[in-house]
Every structure is written in structure tokens, then in C-alpha cells.
Amino acid sequence: MHETSLAMGLLDSLNQMAEKEKAKKVLKVRVKIGKLSGIVVDSFVFAFNALKEQFPKLAGAELIVEETPILYRCNECGKEFEVETVFFPECPQCGSINLKLLSGEELEVVDAEIEV
Numbered sequence: 001m002h003e004t005s006l007a008m009g010l011l012d013s014l015n016q017m018a019e020k021e022k023a024k025k026v027l028k029v030r031v032k033i034g035k036l037s038g039i040v041v042d043s044f045v046f047a048f049n050a051l052k053e054q055f056p057k058l059a060g061a062e063l064i065v066e067e068t069p070i071l072y073r074c075n076e077c078g079k080e081f082e083v084e085t086v087f088f089p090e091c092p093q094c095g096s097i098n099l100k101l102l103s104g105e106e107l108e109v110v111d112a113e114i115e116v
């Protein structure tokens with residue numbers, strides 16, 4: 001499953017970060033997941049919690065997910081706006097379909113709380 005390998009990748013990089021920071025353990029991790037990333041948040045959290053036991057430093061880590069909206073900027077008039085779906089988005093101000101995607105595809109760590 002897609003979410004399992006992503007959760008594993010996240011745990012792996014957190015573990016490396018914990019080693020580097022000489023942390024005893026990671027307490028909390030906050031991540032951003034874009035609505036366009038294709039990640040099912042519930043599955044991702046489930047996979048994270050199932051896999052974290054494999055990493056002693058991460059076994060007690062709490063995962064907090066912030067879902068980021070799909071955000072576009074209009075290349076014609078500069079208006080920034082959010083959409084719920086990506087099907088035929090258009091600028092609500094001028095109707096243009098010449099748009100730039102600003103956010104919505106990310107999976108990134110916002111911050112992590114560690115105990116040293």
C-alpha cells in the first residue's frame with residue numbers, strides 16, 4: 001500500500017534526524033499532507049502507528065496531520081484561491097484557466113518535538 005511505504009519513509013527520516021540530534025525519543029511530529037497528494041490520511045496515520053514500534057526512538061511519537069488545501073494562483077489577474085477538487089479549476093475573479101498550483105501536493109514535516 002502506498003501509505004505504508006510513505007509512512008515508512010517518514011519514520012526512516014525521523015529516525016535519522018533523531019540520531020543526528022542525539023534525541024532520546026521523538027514525542028510529536030507534525031506533518032502537512034496536501035489534498036492533491038493522493039494520500040489517504042487515515043491510512044497514513046494507521047501505517048505510521050503500526051510501523052513506529054520498529055523504531056525505539058519513535059515508538060511513542062504522536063503524529064499530527066494538517067491537511068493543506070489545494071491552492072492556485074491565477075496567472076492572468078494574480079488572484080489566489082482554494083478549490084475542493086482539481087477538475088477544471090478556473091479563476092473565480094476573471095474565469096481564466098491559466099493557473100499555477102501553489103500547494104496541495106506536499107508531504108512534509110512541519111516540526112518535531114524531541115526529548116534529548
Ligand SMILES: [Zn+2]
Pocket residue numbers: 074075076077078079091092093094095096
Ligand atoms: Zn484570474
